[in-house]
Amino acid sequence: MFDKLRKLQYLLVIIGIALIYGINLLSLHINPYYLQIIIFSGINIILAVSLNVINGLCGQFSLGHAGFMAVGAYLSAFLTYYYQVPFPLALIAGGLASGVIGIGVGTPTLRLRGDYLAIATLGMGEIIRVILFNLDIIGGARGFPGISKYTDFFWVYLVVILVILSSYNLLKSPQGRAILSIREDEIAAEAMGVDTTRFKIFAFVFGAFWAGIAGGLWAHYLQFLHPSSFTFMKSVEILVMIVIGGLGSIGGSAISAVFLTFLPEALRYIKVIFNTTVDPRMVIYSLLLILTMLLRPQGLIGGYRRKVKNQ
Amino acid sequence: MSILSLEKISVAFGGLLAVSDFNFPMEDRELVGLIGPNGAGKTTVFNVITGYHSPLSGRVVFAGRDITSKSPSYIAKLGISRTFQNIRLFPNLTVLENVMIAAQMHSHSSYLHSLLRTSYFYREESHIERRAQNALEIVGLDKIKDEISKNLPYGDQRKLEIARAIATEPALILLDEPAAGMNPKETEELIDIIRILRDNLGLTIFLIEHDMHVVMNICERIVVLNYGEIIAEGTPEEIKTKPEVLEAYLGSATIG
Numbered sequence A: 001m002f003d004k005l006r007k008l009q010y011l012l013v014i015i016g017i018a019l020i021y022g023i024n025l026l027s028l029h030i031n032p033y034y035l036q037i038i039i040f041s042g043i044n045i046i047l048a049v050s051l052n053v054i055n056g057l058c059g060q061f062s063l064g065h066a067g068f069m070a071v072g073a074y075l076s077a078f079l080t081y082y083y084q085v086p087f088p089l090a091l092i093a094g095g096l097a098s099g100v101i102g103i104g105v106g107t108p109t110l111r112l113r114g115d116y117l118a119i120a121t122l123g124m125g126e127i128i129r130v131i132l133f134n135l136d137i138i139g140g141a142r143g144f145p146g147i148s149k150y151t152d153f154f155w156v157y158l159v160v161i162l163v164i165l166s167s168y169n170l171l172k173s174p175q176g177r178a179i180l181s182i183r184e185d186e187i188a189a190e191a192m193g194v195d196t197t198r199f200k201i202f203a204f205v206f207g208a209f210w211a212g213i214a215g216g217l218w219a220h221y222l223q224f225l226h227p228s229s230f231t232f233m234k235s236v237e238i239l240v241m242i243v244i245g246g247l248g249s250i251g252g253s254a255i256s257a258v259f260l261t262f263l264p265e266a267l268r269y270i271k272v273i274f275n276t277t278v279d280p281r282m283v284i285y286s287l288l289l290i291l292t293m294l295l296r297p298q299g300l301i302g303g304y305r306r307k308v309k310n311q
Numbered sequence B: 001m002s003i004l005s006l007e008k009i010s011v012a013f014g015g016l017l018a019v020s021d022f023n024f025p026m027e028d029r030e031l032v033g034l035i036g037p038n039g040a041g042k043t044t045v046f047n048v049i050t051g052y053h054s055p056l057s058g059r060v061v062f063a064g065r066d067i068t069s070k071s072p073s074y075i076a077k078l079g080i081s082r083t084f085q086n087i088r089l090f091p092n093l094t095v096l097e098n099v100m101i102a103a104q105m106h107s108h109s110s111y112l113h114s115l116l117r118t119s120y121f122y123r124e125e126s127h128i129e130r131r132a133q134n135a136l137e138i139v140g141l142d143k144i145k146d147e148i149s150k151n152l153p154y155g156d157q158r159k160l161e162i163a164r165a166i167a168t169e170p171a172l173i174l175l176d177e178p179a180a181g182m183n184p185k186e187t188e189e190l191i192d193i194i195r196i197l198r199d200n201l202g203l204t205i206f207l208i209e210h211d212m213h214v215v216m217n218i219c220e221r222i223v224v225l226n227y228g229e230i231i232a233e234g235t236p237e238e239i240k241t242k243p244e245v246l247e248a249y250l251g252s253a254t255i256g
Helices: A002-029 A032-057 A065-083 A087-109 A114-133 A153-171 A174-184 A186-191 A196-222 A232-245 A250-266 A268-274 A281-295 B042-049 B072-078 B095-103 B111-116 B119-139 B154-167 B184-199 B212-218 B236-241 B243-250
Strands: B002-013 B016-027 B031-035 B057-062 B080-082 B172-176 B204-208 B221-226 B229-234
Touching: A002 A153, A002 B119, A032 A065, A032 A153, A032 A174, A032 A196, A032 A232, A032 A250, A065 A087, A065 A114, A065 A196, A065 A232, A087 A114, A087 A153, A087 A196, A114 A232, A153 A174, A153 A196, A153 A250, A153 B111, A174 A186, A174 A196, A174 B095, A174 B111, A174 B119, A186 A196, A186 B072, A232 A250, A232 A281, A250 A268, A250 A281, A268 A281, B002 B042, B002 B204, B016 B042, B016 B204, B016 B229, B031 B042, B031 B212, B042 B057, B042 B172, B042 B204, B072 B080, B080 B154, B095 B119, B095 B154, B111 B119, B119 B154, B119 B184, B154 B172, B154 B184, B184 B204, B184 B212, B204 B212, B212 B236, B221 B236, B221 B243, B229 B236, B229 B243, B236 B243
Parallel strands: B031 B204, B031 B221, B080 B172, B172 B204
Antiparallel strands: B002 B016, B002 B057, B221 B229
16 A cells, blocks of 8 residues: 555656646747746745745744855856856755755754744845855856856756655655644653754755755746845745745645735736726735735635644 | 662752752652642652753763753653643644654654655554554543644643653653643543553653642652652652641641
8 A cells, every 4th residue: 555655656756747848848839928927936836835844844933045045046057157067966056055054054043943043044144145245256246147048847847846745755754743843842842752953954954955946946047146136025025925825834835836926917917907007016915915814814725733823 | 770860959940949959769660759839849850850951960860871961852762751741732733643753753764765755664654653553542542543632622632641651662751740630530540541551561650740639549659849858758658647748738737
């Protein structure tokens, strides 16, 4: 029976990869504007699902995701631009570098809880951004132009499949239960033999790794990087996705990442329909967020189980 | 040889000496009760044994190993398990998941196995689940294993904590007021469970309890703590009549 479960999972992954390979062949015929939204959706799925492991499953309030993304973006772009490193290798290198930063940040700061951890990770993100601003070799404040366009539908959605698979298999495993127990009650988790520091760092490195890869995909799609893309607001944007989707829910994070990528684009039509000169997009966007929080505080998909209690 | 020995433990919170010069050996398979008025330092003793507090001075020796000020997870892995006075379940997880987290303590399955869903992963998962299931059967919660634990009635939450503590397969189990908030029927069930733990599982049990019915019924030896110091020690019959104990609980009566 277990063998069947494993084979089913392998089969689904193979079908998924074949599917995105097929769609990729057709992507030349897709309206480039739509294709761009689809690709940004994919990148946002990777970011949201990976942040969900840190914030939603492990319960560690991190605001450093833009920083992790920046490390992966810049390093992979640097490698392909200066050393012509093959794109997949550059992506992985970016992810690993970001993971190492995750360890570096995680080890000293994970003793902090709640708001204090949020502030520390926010500071970490800002430090990374300021460093990038001052590194001339990758453009500094002028930005980093001329990155090759390697990212396409196939690469983005291949990573989407991998990040969802690895998160799901994490959630349904001893390691995942250990991570959940930290969110639920850290003191009790320790008493059950869960090495809480180790698993918090694990969650951080896991999230940072995929965020780094998402950054690499982003860099090789836009072909231009600038430190100001990775501000605190970028982290908040990803955080909003997982809160709306339902903290702790992998599917919720993914769906709400797509939803919140499409929404601002769809709202452009309002301006056209009402033929106004003012753009009400951001007003409606914020109203939707407020309404969601009022009507469904546990998120759109997150069920009663995933409600994070105030400690 | 004693399985646990506390040697001259003193704990201070700021200027307050919560426990002072606590000397206490515990034999294998003993069932010892720790009683005393509120604020006597009973839970503090438990917290020192399980690594949540570092003592000001003194040593904790468990099975010949010095475990003073080691991390709680390390101590748990050596074989000391506990419950908490104010229930600490994993509230949003199911009853079974709660116990599985404890039951996986000795599993060596790594994330690579989980990621690739290897056959080792599935084998370990079914071991963990079986062990959790056994622990639930002992406390009688196996019928409601898929309930979310925060929705359980209070008495069942206490039992779930005990199930979780025995699922780690400890040698010594510390129960911090297991009967608190239980009705008389649940208390009787609890007494049966504790007897099973000692007789069938061969555990050494250290118990804090205010319910004298429980304490006098099952403990072989009782230690009375007041203001951080041991004021009496002995069998239930001896303790019942000691004037120091009566004084600590009821206040002194000056006669004549």
